[in-house]
Amino acid sequence: MTDYLETQVDKFTFKVPTDRYYNSFGVWAKAEGNHIRIGLSDYLQQSSGDIAFADVRPTGTILAVGDEASDIETIKVDISIPSPLAGKIVRVNPLMETEPETINQDPYGEGWLCEIEPLDWESDLKNLMDPDAYFAHMKQQAEEEVNKNE
Amino acid sequence: MSEPKRVIIVPCSGIGKSFGTVSRVAAYQVTEDDRPDRTQLIPLSLLVLGDEEALAALAENPAITIDGCQLACATKMVRESGGEVRKELAVLECFRRHRDLKPQGIGELNEGGQKLASVLAEEVDAAVDALNQEGPENA
Numbered sequence: 709m710t711d712y713l714e715t716q717v718d719k720f721t722f723k724v725p726t727d728r729y730y731n732s733f734g735v736w737a738k739a740e741g742n743h744i745r746i747g748l749s750d751y752l753q754q755s756s757g758d759i760a761f762a763d764v765r766p767t768g769t770i771l772a773v774g775d776e777a778s779d780i781e782t783i784k785v786d787i788s789i790p791s792p793l794a795g796k797i798v799r800v801n802p803l804m805e806t807e808p809e810t811i812n813q814d815p816y817g818e819g820w821l822c823e824i825e826p827l828d829w830e831s832d833l834k835n836l837m838d839p840d841a842y843f844a845h846m847k848q849q850a851e852e853e854v855n856k857n858e
Numbered sequence: 859m860s861e862p863k864r865v866i867i868v869p870c871s872g873i874g875k876s877f878g879t880v881s882r883v884a885a886y887q888v889t890e891d892d893r894p895d896r897t898q899l900i901p902l903s904l905l906v907l908g909d910e911e912a913l914a915a916l917a918e919n920p921a922i923t924i925d926g927c928q929l930a931c932a933t934k935m936v937r938e939s940g941g942e943v944r945k946e947l948a949v950l951e952c953f954r955r956h957r958d959l960k961p962q963g964i965g966e967l968n969e970g971g972q973k974l975a976s977v978l979a980e981e982v983d984a985a986v987d988a989l990n991q992e993g994p995e996n997a
Contacts, residue, residue: 758877758950760957783950809928
């Protein structure tokens with residue numbers, strides 16, 4: 709069973725599971741066998757709004773760290789999702805084509821974006837945040853956002 | 859001969875959001891231009907405040923809701939107010955069917971938003987017509 713770090717900022721509750729790693733943008737990466745599954749953090753999906761379209765790069769796409777893995781169009785913004793690792797996309801979540809709102813409903817589960825065959829996961833991992841570090845980073849982002857709107 | 863029941867139109871109240879504005883512009887088009895004799899707009903705020911006239915109208919007539927986002931406040935509030943939601947429409951779903959009509963702006967919608975509102979209004983019109991065809995007992 710997955711454990712979560714959880715915080716409430718203003719009226720919003722944000723969760724961070726402890727079984728994966730994160731880049732500063734709020735993209736998580738989790739090993740699934742030999743591949744790395746990626747998706748949006750709870751904070752990123754909540755702050756982006758209801759997702760209308762998720763255009764994930766097709767299977768076979770080669771990504772460097774920071775390359776756009778997906779384009780997400782929400783009711784508020786269009787965002788480019790930077791890959792947290794280098795490698796080749798080997799599987800795209802079929803729900804992204806038909807039910808992209810799954811990202812909003814289950815960002816850490818059924819709402820994953822794609823799976824990547826890593827080029828050098830051990831090396832990329834060094835540049836990602838562990839759950840505690842991302843939790844602190846995310847909390848600061850959320851609090852700054854609330855203060856900005858007050 | 860009994861008078862046909864009106865159809866209550868309840869749009870999203872998302873002030874400050876483009877999708878909320880689209881839902882309200884669509885509702886205005888239906889109730890003021892397209893089907894003024896057969897529809898009545900009830901703002902969500904009146905239901906939240908428990909306005910007696912609004913609640914009475916909702917109790918006696920079928921409702922069509924237009925939600926801006928997945929929170930579906932309009933649909934939930936109509937149901938909590940004892941109303942019968944006969945058709946739920948959502949701006950987000952309409953946008954997914956018309957990706958070229960990206961709504962932007964709040965006080966004043968861009969061209970895409972205005973067109974999306976018009977397309978959505980036509981969907982509401984069709985829903986109103988379908989309820990009317992079911993007869994005065996139903997609409």
